[in-house]
Amino acid sequence: MPTVRGDRSQALATPAFDEHRPPSQELLDDCVHCGFCLPTCPTYTLWGEEMDSPRGRIDLMRAGVEGAPLSASMVDHFDACLGCMACVTSCPSGVQYDRLIEQTRAQVERRVERPAGDRALRTMIFNLFPYPERLRVLRAPLRLAQRSGALRLVDRTGVVARLSPGLAAMQSLAPPLGPRVTVPARTPAVGERRAVVGMLTGCVQREFFGEVNAATARVLAAEGSDVVAPQEQGCCGALSVHTGREPEGMAFARRLIDTFTEAGVDHVVVNSAGCGSTMKDYVHLLADDPDYADRAREFGARVRDLSEILVELGPVAQRHPVSAHGRDVVVAYHDACHLRHAQKVVSQPRALLNGIPGVSLVEIPDGEICCGSAGVYNILNPEPATELGDRKAAAILRTGAELLVTANPGCLMQISRALERAGHKVPFVHTATVLDASLRGQTLL
Structure with a gap:
């Protein structure tokens, strides 16, 4: 299990949570410790540790709400959660663990100073991934390193892994890059127009999976949608929100709401699951913002995953075998x-x-x-x-x-x-x- 600090009993903040959106006592009380979440939780499946299960983490949250200090051990268990929400699906009591873990992670990020190596890695991630323009700068040298074999040679030396396992993971995960593919600002519907939809082009998706965005626009157009992809759109804030960087996530959310409101579309279509989840949830993220709370609710109601909007519209274009x-x-x-x-x-x-x-x-x-x-x-x-x-x-x-x-x-x-x-x-x-x-x-x- 990942460790934040060597002394796992060390108190990092007292009390554990401040008054800004601590884990909700009402939501915590919904958990009846039935255990239905255990077999669906990835970390419990890996380690069999109670505190690395949803109900175990809820116990830690409850202790923090009741005044216990935030310890390195508690942070370890919160950090180890993938935020996959399988426990939400399996819970017969309807525990909103998704709300709870996001509230907790925002507290941790605000109140805990992480070790230097962890801080450096997180700083690099969040100064790169949510910014398509910066990813674009990285794209050319990365593609060259892939095509020349240099990346493979560096990987074999193990130097990066010794320096930072996180950097090594990032290097190994990079997809093979071809020529950069972009989506036009507007793709007209094929045949009768049935809808006008906005399209999130994303960050990593835009720069590393541009062909997926192009395919998305073509499919929507073939099924009768005008597809609007505002060129000025930015990050949706998903990575920031899921990692507890609440103010950053809120800023991204406000900008995206403004962008697609000005675009005047019926729906906003997303082809990245994590992005769509966060965008539908802006109503909670911006609930305390008097200027955006209502707009966030209206915006979230218009967000659709690609598969959702296609099923809602119903097929009109002919399908062919793919083999x-x-x-x-x-x-x-x-x-x-x-x-x-x-x-x-x-x-x-x-x-x-x-x-x-x-x-x-x-x-x-x-x-x-x-x-x-x-x-x-x-x-x-x-x-x-x-x-x-x-x-x-x-x-x-x-x-x-x-x-x-x-x-x-x-x-x-x-x-x-x-x-x-x-x-x-x-x-x-x-x-x-x-x-x-x-x-x-x-x-x-």
């Missing part, structure tokens, strides 16, 4: 946690995949367990993330699937690396990619 000669293909769909557990979007992507001729959809064993990506968790906590990724890869391989599909770039990177470690290369694509191929009559296999 050569139209043969049947076994497809496994991996549920991104923030789509399945946070947004409760489960049936829609399966319905879309089943609508493709020749697709035989199979379920992944223990599909509710996180793959270990969880935003930047796999960089901040590479060891448990790697173990979870390897478990997920093994479960996927047991399905015998020829094609893997998911709706989140983080999952794509995490599971792709795990499959490589297992010595297997199974084609792994975003939902938008497989739908786009089907609509255009292109094959993926």
Whole structure:
């Protein structure tokens, strides 16, 4: 388990929580310690430690609310949580653990000074990932290093891993980069216009998975939507919010609300599960902001995952097989946690995949367990993330699937690396990619 400080009994803040949005006593009291969350919790599955289960962390939150000091041990247990929300799905009492862990992490980030190495890594992450322009600057040298083999040589030396396991994880997770692909400011509907939708282009998604954004725009247009992708849009704040950087997340949220309000669209479509989850939740993030509380509620109600809006609209464009000669293909769909557990979007992507001729959809064993990506968790906590990724890869391989599909770039990177470690290369694509191929009559296999 990751450790914040060597002396795990050391008090870091007394009392544990200040008066600004501490974990809600009312929400804490909803937990009846039934244990239904235990088998779905990734860290409890790994370590079998009560304090690394949702109900154990709730006990620590309750102790903090009652006046106990915030200790290094408590911070360790809070940091170890992936925030996957599988416990929310499994809880028969409706405990809003998602609210609780976000409230707790904001307190920790505000009140705890982390060790120098951890601070440096977090500073680098949050001065890079939420800023597409900075990622764009990084993109060219990274692509050159990949194509020349330099990145592979550096990895073999182990120098980066000795310097920082987090940096080594970041290096290994980088997807193979091709030419940069962009999305136009407006993509007109094909045929009769049925909707006008805004499209979040994202940060990592925009610069490292531009082809997924392009496929998303084409699919939406083929199904009768004018697609508006404001060029001035920025980060949605998901990584910041999920890591407790509340003021930063709020600033990103306000800017994005302004951007899409000015765009005048019916819905805002998202093709990254973590981003969509946060955007639908702006109503809680900005609840205390008199200028944005109502706007956040209205904005969140218009946010749709790509699969949601396509099912709502209903198909009009013809689907084609995605395998050569139209043969049947076994497809496994991996549920991104923030789509399945946070947004409760489960049936829609399966319905879309089943609508493709020749697709035989199979379920992944223990599909509710996180793959270990969880935003930047796999960089901040590479060891448990790697173990979870390897478990997920093994479960996927047991399905015998020829094609893997998911709706989140983080999952794509995490599971792709795990499959490589297992010595297997199974084609792994975003939902938008497989739908786009089907609509255009292109094959993926």
